[in-house]
Amino acid sequence: MRGKEAILVLETGHSFVGESFGYEGEVVGEIVFNTGMVGYPQTLTDPSYANQIIVFSYPLIGNYGVDTERLESSKIHCSGVVAREFNDYKFHWNSEKSLREFLVENKIVGIHKVDTRAIVREIRKFGTMKAIISTKEKDAFVLAKKLLKYDFSYLDLVRRVTTTVPYEINPEGDKKLALLDFGVKMGIVRELLRYNFRIKIFPAWTSFEDIKNYNPDGIVLSNGPGDPANVPYVQETIRRIMSLEKPILGICLGIQLIALSFGAKTYKLKFGHRGANHPVYHVDTRRTYITSQNHSYAIDEKTLPPGFEVNYYNLNDHTVEGIKHNSLPLVAVQFHPEASPGPWDTKFIFDEYYRLF
Incomplete structure (x- = not known):
């Protein structure tokens, strides 16, 4: 199933157009990257990712679905997800739902079919920064201006x-x-x-x-x-x-x-x-x-x-x-x-x- 067009805009002004995967909407967070090759269900449900948009550097995410017995908490805590390719199948005997279903259930916006290597290089060069994913607004300039309103430096995320x-x-x-x-x-x-x-x-x-x-x-x-x-x-x-x-x-x-x-x-x-x-x-x-x-x-x-x-x-x-x-x-x-x-x-x-x- 083909997703809706989505766009990721970084605080540096660079934008990446891809395809929506998961919940449709708009989300802002601090963008970070994870280099793990497996374990995306545990990563997504780790409370330490609160308020962050996760870029998975491994190119394929979702190919073994989600086993709810192996999660790190009861829900997804990150703000959004970025991947080179999301897979909507659940090739695992213990999988209860697909990754798409899990993201939609938790109202998490995802984007794929973007160059995650370029995004990771951008983060490594300029450091973690604010970013926005949207399936609603297509104008990167408008989304970049929205980022100016946010300041995460004072947040007590532990209380969340x-x-x-x-x-x-x-x-x-x-x-x-x-x-x-x-x-x-x-x-x-x-x-x-x-x-x-x-x-x-x-x-x-x-x-x-x-x-x-x-x-x-x-x-x-x-x-x-x-x-x-x-x-x-x-x-x-x-x-x-x-x-x-x-x-x-x-x-x-x-x-x-x-x-x-x-x-x-x-x-x-x-x-x-x-x-x-x-x-x-x-x-x-x-x-x-x-x-x-x-x-x-x-x-x-x-x-x-x-x-x-x-x-x-x-x-x-x-x-x-x-x-x-x-x-x-x-x-x-x-x-x-x-x-x-x-x-x-x-x-x-x-x-x-x-x-x-």
Whole structure:
């Protein structure tokens, strides 16, 4: 089935005319690219992509449909999707719906039959930027002017994706975990359940007193979207949580918020790390692992306070990928050890965390 004509316009003024795939309409977001070859259902439902338009650099998307048992959340969180070619078939025995059906169901605008290599090169050259996809307006100049009205720099995207009420998973489990939900992927929860943890998931704004009253054996600070500096209300809570000296696991946004809470700084990467093929070097073992990643910001190593040290580095740009503390029971990484999608090289991170108990 041939889709309606669609147009993608970047903040640089460059435009790409293609074909609509999914919901018809108009959407604005920060455009980013993902280099993963598989795992588009998990990528689309990762809450860390809130307010972003995802460009898939792999040329074929949609060829195995969508299996709703393997998603990272209950819905698609990105604003829009760009691909070289969308496939509307579902060649997988466990697929419940096609990608087109999934996009329409979630009211997500998509565009394909565009030069994604050129788009990725544009993002790499100028950095992540605002973009707009439309099936309504065909004039690129009009759409470029619309982009001028938007400013994403101040957005607290965590409030869009966090749970609004606490809830418990595996209430008969052994040890109690308090998980602060900044946009948690269910892949993280699934990995923690392998250790029979009793997990209570709290909203991002939960007070230290509420967490302490739960009397957890450990605390998890989850992944999430956006600029960590736009979530200042969690910093005092994290400082007080750390003072409990209970095992703490921080992943992605979680590690950035730990760093900010103790006076370090973060900065925005030119085009971020997104995909399932990012090499990370472990200082302690001198081994390299291939990791799954999704973040726009990184910790400024020079601003880390005494007591903290970097134990993982990204081999592509030497940015911080993990920190440890010389006395506190802390495991904190920038990459995603649960993968989902991606390689399982670093699932031992959960073993390290479990051993802290």
